[in-house]
Amino acid sequence: MAVTKFAALFAAALLAAPLTAAPMPQPVAPEARWVAVGALRVAALHDTDFLIPNDGGTFGVDAGVPAVTAVLAAAGAPTDTVRVGVNALLVELPGHFVLIDTGVGVAASQLMPSLTAAGVKPGDVTDVLITHSHGDHVGGLITSDGAQAFPNAKVRMSAAEWTFLQANTGAAKLVAAITPQVATFTPGTMVVPGITAMSIPGHTPGHVAYEIVSGKVRLLDIGDTAHSTIVSLAKPDWSMGFDSDKALGKVSRRAELTRLAASHEMIFAPHFPYPGVGTIAAKGDGFIWVPAAAGSFTN
Numbered sequence: 001m002a003v004t005k006f007a008a009l010f011a012a013a014l015l016a017a018p019l020t021a022a023p024m025p026q027p028v029a030p031e032a033r034w035v036a037v038g039a040l041r042v043a044a045l046h047d048t049d050f051l052i053p054n055d056g057g058t059f060g061v062d063a064g065v066p067a068v069t070a071v072l073a074a075a076g077a078p079t080d081t082v083r084v085g086v087n088a089l090l091v092e093l094p095g096h097f098v099l100i101d102t103g104v105g106v107a108a109s110q111l112m113p114s115l116t117a118a119g120v121k122p123g124d125v126t127d128v129l130i131t132h133s134h135g136d137h138v139g140g141l142i143t144s145d146g147a148q149a150f151p152n153a154k155v156r157m158s159a160a161e162w163t164f165l166q167a168n169t170g171a172a173k174l175v176a177a178i179t180p181q182v183a184t185f186t187p188g189t190m191v192v193p194g195i196t197a198m199s200i201p202g203h204t205p206g207h208v209a210y211e212i213v214s215g216k217v218r219l220l221d222i223g224d225t226a227h228s229t230i231v232s233l234a235k236p237d238w239s240m241g242f243d244s245d246k247a248l249g250k251v252s253r254r255a256e257l258t259r260l261a262a263s264h265e266m267i268f269a270p271h272f273p274y275p276g277v278g279t280i281a282a283k284g285d286g287f288i289w290v291p292a293a294a295g296s297f298t299n
């Protein structure tokens with residue numbers, strides 16, 4: 001039942017998306033892996049994995065199922081569904097525990113056990129930064145009984161995204177619960193010391209990435225700029241069913257992946273296979289994922 005409830009929230013969040021089948025959350029073990037970003041520490045938190053049907057509704061909506069199947073097969077992956085991670089990022093700053101996105105927030109969610117594995121309690125979180133307001137990023141803002149999941153935190157998102165979320169009638173209970181916590185910003189501003197929001201529009205009206213900087217080291221949480229390490233990177237110009245503005249989504253995805261392949265900047269991608277930390281490299285007309293070495297992480 002909880003999964004059905006989630007699917008309803010998720011589908012409602014995707015107002016204009018021609019979603020043919022909801023992503024299916026999969027059981028995963030709770031996990032937190034820490035990695036250094038300069039003098040800072042961040043932890044990738046595993047929430048769940050999704051199996052997304054290869055039915056033309058999500059990946060390659062303008063390319064067709066056979067074309068998506070060919071890309072998946074060439075990568076040696078199953079072709080009936082696309083498996084993606086659902087991960088959140090915890091950032092330890094002086095005086096702040098910052099959580100970027102909150103996972104699906106239902107029975108399938110392992111966010112809270114993963115947070116515990118990182119040694120952090122929900123009440124310790126001072127800031128929750130939201131990349132965008134789809135259900136797999138904001139679902140964990142409330143508990144199963146509708147209370148604030150992070151009662152001591154400011155919940156920060158772009159002003160455009162808060163307007164978008166408030167218009168989502170399927171999220172009315174969540175909006176009512178978090179309204180006293182919400183603080184909005186304009187992309188381009190430093191939202192907490194050391195973390196700057198960057199506009200990457202198209203997926204949703206107010207979608208942002210978060211750049212974490214310590215000295216000369218940086219890590220970019222790309223949000224939903226790309227979803228699949230296989231399809232989104234090999235074919236960045238294919239339309240994504242979850243993108244509110246598909247034409248703008250394509251332009252933003254290619255521009256950002258091009259920039260990241262040139263800069264070799266370390267990124268965190270909420271939907272790449274857990275822990276979702278690595279770099280982007282150019283290959284042919286597309287890109288490939290280079291996961292960070294296992295030795296980069298501590299538990």
Ligand SMILES: [Zn+2]
Nearest residue numbers: 134136137224
């Ligand atoms: Zn997402």
